Amino acid sequence: MTGTNWVGLYTLTKREVGRFFSVYRQTVLPGLISSGLYILIFGFTLEQRIGEIDGVPYTLFILPGLIMMNTLTNASSNASSSMLQMKLLQQLPDILTAPLSSLELSLAYIIGGTVRGMVNGILVLLLGVLLIDMPVHHPLATLGFIFLVSWAFSSMGLLLGQLADSWDQLAMMQNFFLTPLSFLGGIFYSIKMLPDWAQQLSLVNPIYYMINGLRYTVLGVYDSSPLNSFLMALFMTILFTTAAILLMKSGKKIKQ
Amino acid sequence: MNVPAVHISGLHKSYEDTKALCGVDLTIKDGQFYGLLGPNGAGKTTTIHILTGLVLKNEGITEIYGKDIVKDFRFTRSQIGIAHQELPIDWFFPLEKLLYFHAGYYGITQKKAKPRVEELLERLGLKDKRTSRLRQLSGGMKRRYQLAKALVHDPKILILDEPTAGIDVELRHELWDYLRELHQNGKTILLTTHYIEEAELLCEKVGIIDKGKIIKEGSPADLTRELGKAGINVHITGWNDELKNAFSDYSYTLEDNRLHFTVRDPEEVMASIIQILSNHGCQIHSVSTEKSSLEDVFLNLTGKGIN
Structure with missing residues (x-):
């Protein structure tokens, strides 16, 4: 075998995608249900007490944030949990002894996580369109941005999955970093509503840019330049993809 | 090649x-x-x-x-x-x-x-x-x-x-x-x-x-063959001093009419041993051989069991 192992790359990607679809009750439905609950609770109760933000009804305003939260948590947890699971269940030797390069291995995991991130993000997007008639101002840019963020966070997940030795470490990343940063990234508010110091603090939160960018492509409103959001997403994609592939190539944490 | x-x-x-x-x-x-x-x-x-x-x-x-x-x-x-x-x-x-x-x-x-x-x-x-x-x-x-x-x-x-x-x-x-x-x-x-x-x-x-x-x-x-120890056991009657000379090149022990030869390959020397004993008027009642296993070789070399 010479050149790229396309069949191997396709097979491992298929396995990664098949893995999360086979347990869709754990990997697809929960995000959809919790997002539906947010829409119902905010739509039917709180929206009447909270005014519009940037001329957008409150339930619509929070939807891009919910889409983004679902996208990035699912994308990162797919690659990280799959990698750690393979390590702990002795499945990793099967792929490490196969004629697959570090790049092919990394891409398969990243694509698997990207697909899960996109499926979850797009389902919440469709829920918004169907339940509350959410307009999508720039459909192609929306899909493109969801794809880019899914790829970035799937790569981050692969990096974390390689570094982690236990489920506890992965849960810590999710609970102490990703979820707080998502909530503080402006899912439920515009950062313009915050005091100056908190606004400045929000600008160092990368997830703020992801939510801000999607809010622009979906609703046409934004707190800061959409270009910055795109550049931040691109920067994270390049950074995490490179780091995940280099770590895989080095074999640290997965080979002895 | x-x-x-x-x-x-x-x-x-x-x-x-x-x-x-x-x-x-x-x-x-x-x-x-x-x-x-x-x-x-x-x-x-x-x-x-x-x-x-x-x-x-x-x-x-x-x-x-x-x-x-x-x-x-x-x-x-x-x-x-x-x-x-x-x-x-x-x-x-x-x-x-x-x-x-x-x-x-x-x-x-x-x-x-x-x-x-x-x-x-x-x-x-x-x-x-x-x-x-x-x-x-x-x-x-x-x-x-x-x-x-x-x-x-x-x-x-x-x-x-x-x-x-x-x-x-x-x-x-x-x-x-x-x-x-x-x-x-x-x-x-x-x-x-x-x-x-x-x-x-x-x-x-x-x-x-x-x-x-x-x-x-x-x-x-x-x-x-190289590293193990094998043996031939012969139960005899009629041991005599001439046999001491005949077996001077062999490593053996004699106890209660039972001869034990330590050899490399029993099959190689068994016939000669039996012939010497017969030629010197000994009665042979039984002959058995024992061979080392690979496990014995392993134990000798490493000084420990495989597990």
């Missing part, structure tokens, strides 16, 4: 403060059945894992059919099928699907892999379990699955790390038959085992590894 299937020279590996391999030299000819024996922690699994890319070496030459395992990893890994010691767990996919995945990792499409998968399911008695998840299989079934997985891409070299550990005697014998068949069909096999009987029965050549180095190599028969 034929290129060896496996060539390892001066292989070193350390894990932090522990030296796992201290210059392993090993050559396995194409089509050979080779057994790597050693006590726990001797370096068997590390050697195998370096060959298959699971462990990174510190230094040394590691080649498969003359190609470097790092530079030409696609070629070298395609030549090897490995059945690991640890039994895998998979929660998501049925056994048959896992075999197709495994073939796919080696660049074989599902369509092309189908006849091979069917053949292996049939041959290894897994046909009825094709839709089962691994957790539903017994230990023996999981071992068969391991072997099917190692063979699904039809590799030239089969590496088996403790393939019969924890399985019942009947299945062990079935697997031995299958391994013999694979070997007859031209597969090069590298086996690690803690059943020395397994190595003695199956392997053409064994290497004894201890403290990260191969300390002795040879065929089981040659090793036991």
